[in-house]
Amino acid sequence: MMRSTKTSTFTKLLLCISFSIAAINVFFVHSTKNISHFMQNVDQQQHIDVDSTQENQRIKPVETTDIPVETKHVQETSKQVKNIEQQQKEEKNYDQQLEDTLQHLPSANTAFHTGIMIAGLCNQYMKFIGLMFLSFMEKRDEIIEESFTWKDTYGTNEYVSHKMLFDVVHWNTFYPTLPRFASFESYQEAHPDTNLQSEIKTIDIGKNETFNYDKVSYNVPPEKKLFENVMIPEPIGRHPMQAKNKYKEFVRTQEKSNVTKYLPRQYEMYKTILKSAWRPHPYLQQIINEIIHSLENDGENTTESGYMTLHLRVEPDMGRENARICTQYRMMNVTQIMQQIYQQFPEKPVNSVLIVFSRALMEAEAQRTNVKDEIHTLNAYNLQVINKLIQKGMWGGSVKVVEAGSDIVENSSNGFYKRYSNIAGSIVNFFLAVQSKIFIGTQISTYSTLVMNSRLFRENLQNYFYVPEGLKWMTPSIDSKPHWFQC
Structure with missing residues (x-):
């Protein structure tokens, strides 16, 4: 789910997502018994890498219309039944296709x-x-x-x-x-x-x-x-x-x-x-499509369309654990990053902005009482700036700002994806960034690098990295070289 304080068609569409997910789950609960060969449970060590999982925010109620309650209820019920039938058909088709494509080829090595x-x-x-x-x-x-x-x-x-x-x-x-x-x-x-x-x-x-x-x-x-x-x-x-x-x-x-x-x-x-072969499971792809639709169409009437993805790699671990790595490219102050964006885009270029960051890491740092160093102080400041952006928007409030996260998967009625909402939510966030109109990130992040390179091969060329000198356009042409992550 996304964060936004505005009552808009975005929140209404998120409710539609919930109905869609529930529809899929009706079939999925019965079909999972036929899906075998699932996963290896191997216990191994972890390695810290930030992958955008955030907190929940309650969706505001959808405003009612003048349609009589009885008529509206019948219409909604009929629509939901049709959606369920369509989703069941699609799931059955995909399950059969999956079984067919996973057949071993005798000639294969x-x-x-x-x-x-x-x-x-x-x-x-x-x-x-x-x-x-x-x-x-x-x-x-x-x-x-x-x-x-x-x-x-x-x-x-x-x-x-x-x-x-x-x-x-x-x-x-x-x-x-x-x-x-x-x-x-x-x-x-x-x-x-x-x-x-x-x-x-x-x-x-x-x-x-x-x-x-x-x-x-x-x-x-x-x-x-x-x-x-x-x-x-x-x-x-x-x-x-x-x-x-x-x-x-x-x-x-x-x-x-x-x-x-x-x-x-x-x-x-x-x-x-990077261009096309690696794509999400159809269940996750439907969630992505619904969110993209809301991001592209929600907001005030404007000639601009689409959305921007902003990857803010300003979590405290970057300041402490990687303090000496690639310092010439590092930017940790959110206000300075925003100033660069406004300088590059004086007029709003999109309808909405999707912010990708780890709220969990930043809020955990803010709650620490035994640390009062420079990183701790900057983290508290950045968190306030981000919260204000989500509350008031950008470009004078004409562009809403929403927060990426795994909540839409975590709150799913589908038990499987609800259980694995962290990795599934990371996949959703990644492909939301790949498909956005504009991407702004940092070259000291594997996430930003892989998103930008994927967009390059898909001919989505509005890709920028924020560096101390200003926003750097990384892919001015289709012949641009993919970024080499060295940090």
């Missing part, structure tokens, strides 16, 4: 990813891209879907199935440019001698509902070693950082050399992933 994911969404995303590079380099064109899971690091600290967060049906259409995903069940049918084994796990998703999934792993006898003996399928990801290192090697080559000459296939894969 299949691999099982042995690595694990840590940190926030963007750090995991970089490793995911690196795994695709690694698969190509080792001549593997199919990956067991259950072997790749995303970590809900700052929520449940559990691992979540790739197919429940992202659109695998869409992804597999890019085969053979990109490795495809296949289910363990379909692979096992073709290879009864597989070294993989599955174990049924059950999680509680609330309201007396459970979700069953297969935890798949290698069954390796004591006398054998995973990477030294023949395994069916072959393992991939020998070292924990192997995939991440492949990503780093690629972006370094892209910055310093002719990447299309030295790594042409990796470049084609990278461009394909």
Whole structure:
């Protein structure tokens, strides 16, 4: 959910989102029993990375019209029934498509990813891209879907199935440019001698509902070693950082050399992933579409349209833990950042502004009583400025400011996404930024970097980084080089 103090069509549309989500859930609760092979619960250490999760704010009641209560109730009920039927049909279609696309290809060279994911969404995303590079380099064109899971690091600290967060049906259409995903069940049918084994796990998703999934792993006898003996399928990801290192090697080559000459296939894969292949699960995509509609159409009558995403990486951890890193690019004062935006855009360029930051980190710092250093003081000031922006808007109040967060997922009646609202909310926030009219961020953030590079390949060129000298236009043309994150 978003934060805004104005009673507007935005809040009304958010109520519509709630009805849409409830409609999806009617089918989803019954269909989850047929979805298997969910996630690996592997306990590993965490690594701090800010991924935009915020607090809740109650939606104001929608104003009534002059339609008689009885007539209005019948109309709304009829509309909701039609929405439910449509959502059920779409969910059934996608579930069938998912089952079909996850069938193992007999001609494929299949691999099982042995690595694990840590940190926030963007750090995991970089490793995911690196795994695709690694698969190509080792001549593997199919990956067991259950072997790749995303970590809900700052929520449940559990691992979540790739197919429940992202659109695998869409992804597999890019085969053979990109490795495809296949289910363990379909692979096992073709290879009864597989070294993989599955174990049924059950999680509680609330309201007396459970979700069953297969935890798949290698069954390796004591006398054998995973990477030294023949395994069916072959393992991939020998070292924990192997995939991440492949990503780093690629972006370094892209910055310093002719990447299309030295790594042409990796470049084609990278461009394909960022441009279109990597997209959210249809359930999350619907939430994104509804929010975009409200952001683009809410507000005063104006010739301007669309929305701006502003990534404020001003949380106290950036000031303390990374105080000596990339100081020449660092800006921590929100007022100074706002002054740069007004200088670049004297007239309002959009209908609304979406602010991405970690309120939880900033408010936790503000509540500390044993610290009174410069970072603590600046954090309290920045929090006041942000709250005022959300309350009063920008450009003299003509542009509303809303706060990104995972609340719209957390408040969902869908038990699965409600449980994993942190990682799911981060995905929603990421793609809201990718699809905005204007993006303003900082080059000392992996989030800003990946958003900007994704927008570049989608030909969304209004991308700026705030630096001490002012706003820097990073992508003036489609031929601009993707940003190389070095901080």
